[in-house]
Amino acid sequence: MSDLRELYQEVILDHAKNPRNFHAMPDSVRTADGHNPLCGDRLKVFVKVEDGVIRDVSFTGAGCAISTASASMMTESLKGRSLVEVQAIFESFHDLLTTGNHADRDEELLGKLAVFGGVREFPVRVKCATLAWHTLQAALKGSAEPVKTE
Numbered sequence: 001m002s003d004l005r006e007l008y009q010e011v012i013l014d015h016a017k018n019p020r021n022f023h024a025m026p027d028s029v030r031t032a033d034g035h036n037p038l039c040g041d042r043l044k045v046f047v048k049v050e051d052g053v054i055r056d057v058s059f060t061g062a063g064c065a066i067s068t069a070s071a072s073m074m075t076e077s078l079k080g081r082s083l084v085e086v087q088a089i090f091e092s093f094h095d096l097l098t099t100g101n102h103a104d105r106d107e108e109l110l111g112k113l114a115v116f117g118g119v120r121e122f123p124v125r126v127k128c129a130t131l132a133w134h135t136l137q138a139a140l141k142g143s144a145e146p147v148k149t150e
């Protein structure tokens, strides 16, 4: 295993074991529930938006290491971002996981999220890595329906 790959795994494991922003946010403006029917894992995303900017974002729930780490790193990367930036980051992240085609612009946008690039080799785990992101999208759209990855 290459050093880089090992480093990436360490980052993911660190976030899975000690997820950041792992709490409910009672005064959040928007929430949504996400569910991966393949495994039964569920999570809830809380987000506070002011003036088109994500002021705060957090999550709760139980998931696998990849889904927990992805949710944790998503909350870290999106705080303080405008909704336009959030959409661009989501699209880059999705491309990274599904096609591997991402431009230099995306490297900058993705930052640490690039550690999830290896997940592309395991299609089933792509749903784990994107669960929190789809749930966030639903929260931002104000969707009342729980999000399913299927």
Ligand code: FES
Pocket (backbone or CB within 6 Å): 036, 039, 040, 041, 063, 064, 065, 066, 067, 127, 128, 131
């Ligand atoms: Fe359930 Fe990953 S195995 S979200």
